[in-house]
Amino acid sequence: MFEIERISDTEIKLAGHFDASQQETAAAVFETVNVAHTIYFDELDYISSAGLSILLYTQQRLSAVGDALKLRGMNPHVKLVFEYAGFDQIFDIA
């Protein structure tokens, strides 16, 4: 199960299993991100390249207006995916 919740004007929380079948659900929320946001991963168990793609597109769109995403609270397995993809160099991850 995957959940995506907007918790404020600049914060989004992800939870559960973010696989390719959830891409449209997640994209619908991330398409509304037009300013700097913090994304909370604390309750996210799993992410694949489908999720990485949405975050990449969002980061590129924000970068064009001088803003960026902050990614917080990743578990070690999810963090490893970001590191393998080299996304730790293009995202603020802590």
Added chain:
Amino acid sequence: MEKSFDRRLESLGAVFAFLKEASTSFELDQALTFSVNMVVEELFTNMIKYGASGGREILIGVDKTASQLKIKLIDFDSEPFDLTDLDAVDTSAPLNKRRPGGLGIHLVRCFMDEVKYEYKDRTTHISLAKNL
């Protein structure tokens, strides 16, 4: 353990349920379970996207020996697509040069120690192994 799945994105839930069953059966730890989910999802969705439009099923198998975790995916009606022959993804490129294409296969290579591709009689056979 092996099982066949309809070639469509909606099968992913059943695929993950099968992988959970396999992970429990082989007593895989969290890291290995995560790796199995990741590589199977990436290859399965790749086969859906780039494979034939026919209704054939895709077979997924998981096995464990004393030294290796083995995974196979067999696509019975497919065009040749050698994923071991793809250019490496540039993981140090600046943000504006990044493209999502190829990331999934890149992750498969990172998470596994062996990736083999065979194509014969319209059948794609991908074998993966992770050293334990």
